[in-house]
Amino acid sequence: MDVDGQKRTVSGGNVFLSRQHGGGMVVMYSWFFGDQNDMVLLDHESGDPVHDGNVIVAKQSCNGLTAMKFNGMTLCSWGLCVLYPLLAVAQDGDYPWGRIELKPESAEFQVKDAGNHTQLEVPRFQNPVTKLFLKSDPQQQPLRLKPGVTTWQITLPKHVQGPAVIVMQTVGPPRLSSEPLIYRPDAQGEVVLPAHGAVVHGEKLRYEPQPHKNTVGYWQNEKDWCEWKLSVPKPMSYHVYILQGCGKGHGGSRVNVIAGDRKLEFEVEDTGHFQNFRERQIGTLEFGSSKNQSIKLVPLSKAKGAVMDVRQVRLVPVKARK
Numbered sequence: 001m002d003v004d005g006q007k008r009t010v011s012g013g014n015v016f017l018s019r020q021h022g023g024g025m026v027v028m029y030s031w032f033f034g035d036q037n038d039m040v041l042l043d044h045e046s047g048d049p050v051h052d053g054n055v056i057v058a059k060q061s062c063n064g065l066t067a068m069k070f071n072g073m074t075l076c077s078w079g080l081c082v083l084y085p086l087l088a089v090a091q092d093g094d095y096p097w098g099r100i101e102l103k104p105e106s107a108e109f110q111v112k113d114a115g116n117h118t119q120l121e122v123p124r125f126q127n128p129v130t131k132l133f134l135k136s137d138p139q140q141q142p143l144r145l146k147p148g149v150t151t152w153q154i155t156l157p158k159h160v161q162g163p164a165v166i167v168m169q170t171v172g173p174p175r176l177s178s179e180p181l182i183y184r185p186d187a188q189g190e191v192v193l194p195a196h197g198a199v200v201h202g203e204k205l206r207y208e209p210q211p212h213k214n215t216v217g218y219w220q221n222e223k224d225w226c227e228w229k230l231s232v233p234k235p236m237s238y239h240v241y242i243l244q245g246c247g248k249g250h251g252g253s254r255v256n257v258i259a260g261d262r263k264l265e266f267e268v269e270d271t272g273h274f275q276n277f278r279e280r281q282i283g284t285l286e287f288g289s290s291k292n293q294s295i296k297l298v299p300l301s302k303a304k305g306a307v308m309d310v311r312q313v314r315l316v317p318v319k320a321r322k
Helices: none
Strands: 006-009 016-021 024-033 039-043 056-059 064-070 073-077 091-095 098-102 106-111 121-125 131-134 144-147 151-155 166-169 190-195 199-202 204-206 215-217 224-230 236-246 252-261 262-267 273-287 292-301 310-318
Touching: 024 151, 091 121, 106 121, 144 204, 190 224, 215 273, 252 273, 262 273, 273 292, 292 310
Parallel strands: none
Antiparallel strands: 006 016, 016 024, 024 039, 056 064, 064 073, 091 098, 098 106, 106 166, 121 151, 131 166, 144 151, 190 310, 199 224, 204 215, 215 310, 224 292, 236 273, 236 310, 252 262, 252 292
């Protein structure tokens, strides 16, 4: 939809508003219910209220939110506060092969001419990928996906000609990696940091979204490192668990887990295969109270061909500090 000359997208579940940026989209704002029973628009990074003209008008009655409007046009309605997801709007980008359309749990790559674009370079998403196939293929034969550091490459079969649509099914609403995810404690106080939310730094390290991988991998350069952004509401000590895999004969690398000025060193275990993941507790770290923190995995040494693959880091509270 066009608002003030810019493409915007409304998507559902956790309703958010996106602003197009270059060849993709950057999530800019989030929607939350305010104290006055109106919908409040907050800046996604600062959390401050945003006054963006009369972009959306939301009213709430005693039966719940009855309607939401986008520049005067009703998008959907609710009864008794039951939310119905909104579909994403197609985004025209700077892609030479076509455009991307975001759905609630998939992304569609709409190719103008498959004969001239047998390999598509698409932006990296922050989602595990469950399926990748041609929409016209009733058998849904999987297409080849090669993840890079900042972009992914999709290979089309040579027999495909003319316009084509590729469907990439994702775990959760598709999200581009332009803006890091910020993780917070759940109801039990745990903080789960999945591979798809990692911010990677360096030459080769990347997120690999394929179902049999779903990992931070290609850790061949010991100078590469990764981090997760998190918000911890109060000072807390956490047990640190890592879900890691390492090929046979490749164990023994040393890695630092860093949170501010606090460090926790551990040795990578040989699990028999890089995608044979095992979870283990590696120690305890203390976190201060901050809305803007990070936890980093920084190698100290590489024993053999690669450091490890990491599918998840999990922080389990020891006890709250007084």
